Amino acid sequence: MDWLSGFANRTARDAALAPRTWYRLGGPAAYLVRPTDPTDLAELVRRAADTRVEVRILGAGANVLVRDAGVDGIVILLDAPAFRTVRVDGTCVEAGAGVDLMPLVRACCARGLSGLECMAGIPGTVGGAVRMNAGGPAGTFGDVVDTIDVLSRTGVRETWPAERIRFGYRTSAVGDCIVLSARLRLCQAHPETVRDRYDAAFAQKRRTQPLADKSAGCVFKNPPGASAGALIDHAGLKGVAYGGASVSTRHANFIVADRGATASDVLNLMDLIRDRVRRVHGTELETELDIW
Ligand code: EPU
Numbered sequence: 001m002d003w004l005s006g007f008a009n010r011t012a013r014d015a016a017l018a019p020r021t022w023y024r025l026g027g028p029a030a031y032l033v034r035p036t037d038p039t040d041l042a043e044l045v046r047r048a049a050d051t052r053v054e055v056r057i058l059g060a061g062a063n064v065l066v067r068d069a070g071v072d073g074i075v076i077l078l079d080a081p082a083f084r085t086v087r088v089d090g091t092c093v094e095a096g097a098g099v100d101l102m103p104l105v106r107a108c109c110a111r112g113l114s115g116l117e118c119m120a121g122i123p124g125t126v127g128g129a130v131r132m133n134a135g136g137p138a139g140t141f142g143d144v145v146d147t148i149d150v151l152s153r154t155g156v157r158e159t160w161p162a163e164r165i166r167f168g169y170r171t172s173a174v175g176d177c178i179v180l181s182a183r184l185r186l187c188q189a190h191p192e193t194v195r196d197r198y199d200a201a202f203a204q205k206r207r208t209q210p211l212a213d214k215s216a217g218c219v220f221k222n223p224p225g226a227s228a229g230a231l232i233d234h235a236g237l238k239g240v241a242y243g244g245a246s247v248s249t250r251h252a253n254f255i256v257a258d259r260g261a262t263a264s265d266v267l268n269l270m271d272l273i274r275d276r277v278r279r280v281h282g283t284e285l286e287t288e289l290d291i292w
Contacts, residue, residue: 003047003074010034017066017075017292020058022123023216025263026066026292029075037082038180042155045178048074049153056292057178059128060100063216064290068263071292076178078127083180088113092146093184097127101134109198112191115144115184120201121211127179132290133167138201142167146185150177170221170288210248213256219270220253220285228285229253232273235280242269267291 004011015032018024035041048055054073058064078084083098091113095104101124105116118139119129128134129141130148145167148160153176166173205211220228232238232252239249244261247269248254255266255273274285 003044003051003053004031007033007035007044010036015075017058017061017070020077021061021064021066021216022214023061023065023257023263023266024214025068025257025261025266027068027070027263029070030072031074032077033074034077034080036080038151038157041076041078041178041180042151042157044074044076045151045153046155049155055153057127059098059125060123062123063128063132063134063288064292065216065263065266066292067267078125085181091186091188093186094181095126095184096181097125097130097179099126101125101129105198108186109194110191112189112194113186114189114194114197115186116141117194117197117201118143120198121205122217126182130165130179130182131172131174132170133172134170136201136205140167142172144184144186146183148174148182149180150174151180152177208251210250210254210256213248213254214258214261215248215254215256216289218253218288219255220273221288223283223285226283227253231277231281231283231285235273235276237273237276240269240272242266242272245269247273 010033012032014028016028018026033044035044045055057076078098083096085096086099087094105119108116118135122134124134133140133142135141145162150160151157222228229252237247238252240247243265244258245255245265248256255269277283277285
């Protein structure tokens with residue numbers, strides 16, 4: 001039995017991924033599947049494992065660059081209502097993996113639920129934010145995660161406490177598992193105080209980052225004790241272009257895609273940046289973007 005039987009009505013073949021990413025670049029997915037709920041998803045991942053078909057999860061596409069050739073295998077979207085529920089119980093918020101981060105952060109702040117202000121203006125989904133521990137220097141998503149529910153690649157559902165998730169700088173121990181939901185432990189505070197902190201974080205982001213351009217946020221991780229943006233900037237790379245991709249003149253750790261850009265342009269510019277930074281500063285930059 002091939003994995004597709006029983007999933008055909010929620011599977012698209014050769015489905016464009018570019019419109020589903022912030023970069024708007026790259027080729028199609030061989031299969032794009034939208035499971036209806038965790039049980040359906042478990043069945044899908046079990047079948048994919050049995051038939052050795054590769055599986056990827058696409059969140060908001062905010063930190064992903066899809067290669068021009070596209071991706072083989074299955075890309076899963078967790079956008080069915082069962083993956084997008086939010087339950088608030090006092091200061092505990094439970095959110096499905098497919099919940100959009102920005103409206104969630106705004107809603108929590110508006111209620112005076114503190115802990116997510118540092119996430120102001122960071123696009124993504126709850127699942128993606130857990131997996132890569134999204135955030136900035138003021139704090140990360142993992143700081144407020146109490147437990148998560150995950151599905152293993154063999155289709156087994158487990159609840160993990162925060163210690164097991166081992167949140168680090170843009171990393172977690174989620175690995176091959178699929179995040180289903182996260183329970184967040186926030187603090188009650190005065191809504192005005194929380195909103196002021198949220199506004200300040202967002203304003204800082206707007207001031208320093210090219211939010212209106214097509215990008216996927218920071219391209220490289222900050223090396224220990226240094227800023228990738230500053231290293232790239234001081235290597236004289238702001239504004240340098242490769243095809244339709246260029247180093248942002250506002251923040252050098254952003255590569256922005258202009259009209260006509262391809263994913264290869266971005267990848268070639270990344271190589272150029274890595275080479276120049278290695279030569280000028282002797283530092284090896286590590287990629288932060290997820291490249292498919
Ligand atoms: N800087 C420059 N030139 C630049 C960019 C930055 O000299 O072109 C300097 C700044 O002046 C500052 C230092 O580098 O002294 C650090 O810059 P910034 O405060 O902008 O922070 P960052 O370390 O570059 C990090 C996260 C961002 C997050 C901001 C929030 C990483 C790789 N980046 O950026 O996350 O939004 O802090 O302030 O951890 C992302 O994860 O996609 C992302 C954009």
